[in-house]
Amino acid sequence: MSPPTDVAIIGGGIVGCAAAAFLAEAGVRVDLYEQDEVAAGASGRNSGSVQHPFDPVLTDLHAETLRHYRDLNDFELPPQAAGVLMLARERSVLEPSVAEVARNSPELAPELLAPDELRRVEPAVGPGLWGCRLDTGYPVRPGAATRAFAKRAYAAGARFHEGETAWPWVIAGRARGVLAAGVRRPAGAVLVAAGPWTPELIDPTGSWRPIVPVWGVVAEVEMDAPPRHVLEEAGVEAVGGGGTAAIFSLVPADGQVSIGSTFLPEEPDAPMWAPTLRRGGERFVPALRRGKVVGARACARPQSFDGRPLVGELPDVEGLWTAAGHGPWGISAGPATARIAAEALLGNIEVPASLSVARF
Ligand SMILES: Cc1cc2nc3c(=O)[nH]c(=O)nc-3n(C[C@H](O)[C@H](O)[C@H](O)COP(=O)(O)OP(=O)(O)OC[C@H]3O[C@@H](n4cnc5c(N)ncnc54)[C@H](O)[C@@H]3O)c2cc1C
Numbered sequence: 273m274s275p276p277t278d279v280a281i282i283g284g285g286i287v288g289c290a291a292a293a294f295l296a297e298a299g300v301r302v303d304l305y306e307q308d309e310v311a312a313g314a315s316g317r318n319s320g321s322v323q324h325p326f327d328p329v330l331t332d333l334h335a336e337t338l339r340h341y342r343d344l345n346d347f348e349l350p351p352q353a354a355g356v357l358m359l360a361r362e363r364s365v366l367e368p369s370v371a372e373v374a375r376n377s378p379e380l381a382p383e384l385l386a387p388d389e390l391r392r393v394e395p396a397v398g399p400g401l402w403g404c405r406l407d408t409g410y411p412v413r414p415g416a417a418t419r420a421f422a423k424r425a426y427a428a429g430a431r432f433h434e435g436e437t438a439w440p441w442v443i444a445g446r447a448r449g450v451l452a453a454g455v456r457r458p459a460g461a462v463l464v465a466a467g468p469w470t471p472e473l474i475d476p477t478g479s480w481r482p483i484v485p486v487w488g489v490v491a492e493v494e495m496d497a498p499p500r501h502v503l504e505e506a507g508v509e510a511v512g513g514g515g516t517a518a519i520f521s522l523v524p525a526d527g528q529v530s531i532g533s534t535f536l537p538e539e540p541d542a543p544m545w546a547p548t549l550r551r552g553g554e555r556f557v558p559a560l561r562r563g564k565v566v567g568a569r570a571c572a573r574p575q576s577f578d579g580r581p582l583v584g585e586l587p588d589v590e591g592l593w594t595a596a597g598h599g600p601w602g603i604s605a606g607p608a609t610a611r612i613a614a615e616a617l618l619g620n621i622e623v624p625a626s627l628s629v630a631r632f
Contacts, residue, residue, distance in 0.1 A: 275619045276460025276591070277301060280450045282438045282473060284308075285315035286602055287581075287595050288465035289421040290340070290610035296428035298618055303431050303459065305438035305452050310422045313467050316415030317571035318603055319490055319530045321502045321523045322349065323356055324380055324408035325601040329580050329626045331377065334601070336608035347420035349410055354524070356409035357385075357394055357499075359556050360506040363402045369506050370404045380406040396499035398558045409502035411525045417603060439473060440464065440592055447591035461617060463593040465610070467574040470596040474586060482582060482632035483597045485572035488533040491546035492567035495559060498524040503556060518545075520553050528566070542568040575599040577632065581609045584616060584623040587630050593617055594629055 279295055281288045284306030296302045306312065322341065325334055341349040360366040366384065373382040383405050385393060390403035397403070426432060438452040440462045449458035464473050468485035472478070505520040521532040531549045534540055546568035553560045576582055576597030586592045595613035598606055615621045625631070 275617065278303070278460045279463055279617065280305065280438070280457060280459035280461075281463045281465055282440070282450065283464065283466035283469075283596075284310040284418075284422065284432070284434065285313050285465065285467050286311075286418045286421065286606040287467070287598070287610050287613075288463070289315075289418050289425060290607040291463055291465055291595060291614050292425035292430040293421050293428060294611050294614035295617065296425050296430040298614065300618070302425065302429070303433060303457065304425070305433045305436050305450060307435070307437040309434045310432065311415035311418040314488075314571040314573060314602060315418040315467075315606075317490065317569040318414045319521060319523045319532050320412050320414040320525055320603070321356075322410040322412055322417075322604050323353075323502065324377060324406065325604055326373065326377060327579060328376060330601055330605050333605035333608035336611070337605050340607040340611070341417060344417065344420050344424065346423055347412075347417050349412065353407055354409045354411055355501045356406040357390070357397070357501045357503050358404040358406065358506045359397065359503060359520075360402050361400065366402050366404055366506050373404070373406065380408055382406055394499055394501050394503075396497065396557050396559060397503070398556060401556065404506075405501070411502060411523050412603070413525065414530075414603075417607070421607065440589075442589055442592065445589055447589055461591045461593060463595060463613060463617065465595045465613075467596055467602075468572040470574065470594055474592065474594060480632075483574050483576050485537070486575040486599070487536040487538065487540050487570055487572050489540050489542045489545040489549065489568060489570045490533055491531045491549045491565055492569075493529050493531055493550060493560060493563040493565050495529055495563045497559065498529045499557060500524065505556065518549065518552060520549075520556055522553060522557065529563070531560070539572070540570050542570040545570075573599050574602070581605075581627055582629040582632065583609055583613050583627045584629040
């Protein structure tokens with residue numbers, strides 16, 4: 273089969289916009305359909321930390337993503353990592369995480385910090401806490417990378433259909449294009465990059481659900497002296513599946529900090545959660561008590577069963593492709609996934625087995 277000359281992309285998040293840029297720059301005619309506006313989902317409402325995802329497969333995607341960000345116009349990746357501080361009340365809670373990071377990701381130079389050392393490194397944290405500093409964590413504006421990729425795709429000729437809900441148009445086991453605004457729009461291939469909505473677009477019967485939404489709330493708080501580091505309560509990597517209601521994280525950006533986050537199966541009421549998140553954060557950063565909550569946002573992580581994205585052509589529908597399922601790591605790893613999806617669509621590479629959609 274020769275590669276398609278025109279591709280319809282459903283979803284204007286980080287994955288869809290980056291894929292649109294890569295495909296359009298390769299000479300493909302791209303139409304991107306976004307039901308709301310670019311970055312309306314998690315790609316515009318996340319905590320805003322580009323950081324190492326610990327999982328070895330995602331780590332490669334993250335390393336490539338950093339390179340894409342350094343090359344991206346209209347996007348500022350800080351030149352140095354701010355550092356991530358994992359925090360816990362007990363040394364024993366932190367020790368297993370530190371040992372695991374040291375084993376799997378020694379490049380992060382994990383360093384266990386006793387309470388006094390921790391406060392020397394980050395004066396904003398409260399007394400009696402243990403910490404581990406990791407050499408990662410680049411705070412960015414939540415939607416900036418997605419919008420920059422959209423701009424790059426547009427400059428390369430991609431056409432954006434914002435405010436248009438689209439569905440794959442499939443006949444006799446072959447994707448023919450999309451159905452959007454009640455109209456059939458033919459395309460050589462369809463790439464569904466619709467984050468947590470991906471399974472319902474691919475299989476409206478509901479029997480294929482390898483990605484589920486895990487809803488998070490982020491509270492925006494103004495602080496006089498915000499922490500310098502990205503802060504995370506130890507254990508955040510273990511809660512991707514939605515087992516815990518809320519776990520503390522803080523990302524500082526320009527005097528305003530994003531406090532997270534919840535892990536919920538249903539869409540939460542963001543303003544209702546904001547005071548709870550701030551109160552929870554006071555256990556780690558006492559000055560949050562004086563911080564002013566200036567906003568709250570909710571969005572859904574596209575969580576796959578094994579925590580890795582699903583990429584490739586659906587085994588039983590020719591011409592129907594997907595790239596989705598980054599859970600809490602889409603801003604840190606999504607552009608590399610998009611590049612792999614684009615290259616595979618063009619027939620240049622095969623999708624690695626660890627990412628292949630065929631594994632579910
Ligand atoms: C609270 C929270 C904090 C996070 N913090 C971080 C972080 O600090 N660092 C990090 O790396 N990651 C973070 N993430 C994860 C990251 O935001 C996601 O993994 C990533 O944004 C997913 O991108 P996506 O393009 O796959 O999906 P999305 O951003 O969800 O984009 C999918 C798009 O598809 C559109 N769509 C859906 N259905 C249709 C349809 N039928 N027709 C047209 N359009 C449709 C949606 O409107 C949406 O815009 C966080 C997530 C949450 C929830």
